[in-house]
Amino acid sequence: MIDIIGGLRRAVTFERKEDRPAPPAKEARRRQPNLFEAAAVFVAASATEDQARAEEASGWVSPEALSFGVSELACRAVVALARERGESPQDVARALLGLPVDRAVPVVEHRS
Numbered sequence: 001m002i003d004i005i006g007g008l009r010r011a012v013t014f015e016r017k018e019d020r021p022a023p024p025a026k027e028a029r030r031r032q033p034n035l036f037e038a039a040a041v042f043v044a045a046s047a048t049e050d051q052a053r054a055e056e057a058s059g060w061v062s063p064e065a066l067s068f069g070v071s072e073l074a075c076r077a078v079v080a081l082a083r084e085r086g087e088s089p090q091d092v093a094r095a096l097l098g099l100p101v102d103r104a105v106p107v108v109e110h111r112s
Contacts, residue, residue: 033060038068 045053
């Protein structure tokens with residue numbers, strides 16, 4: 001009985017494989033870059049003034065997705081630098097932008 005079921009399974013599986021379309025060629029299966037990859041390439045290209053590469057990366061995702069990815073990358077970079085330097089993220093962000101690090105600047109809290 002088990003031999004019959006196994007034989008049927010092989011026959012059905014074989015027939016199904018014949019009906020399936022061939023998998024796409026390796027070139028056609030290339031993975032589409034996600035928004036974080038696009039942001040990383042875009043920011044790195046911008047930092048090295050590689051306009052062609054920045055334009056290429058900006059075409060991988062929508063402008064909104066690229067903006068979100070760049071913002072997320074900036075946040076992560078500031079937090080990592082702040083930890084490395086033992087400073088606050090606000091001080092690091094201001095220093096990176098060439099702004100004076102003013103401890104008297106109030107932190108605005110949002111009320112709900």
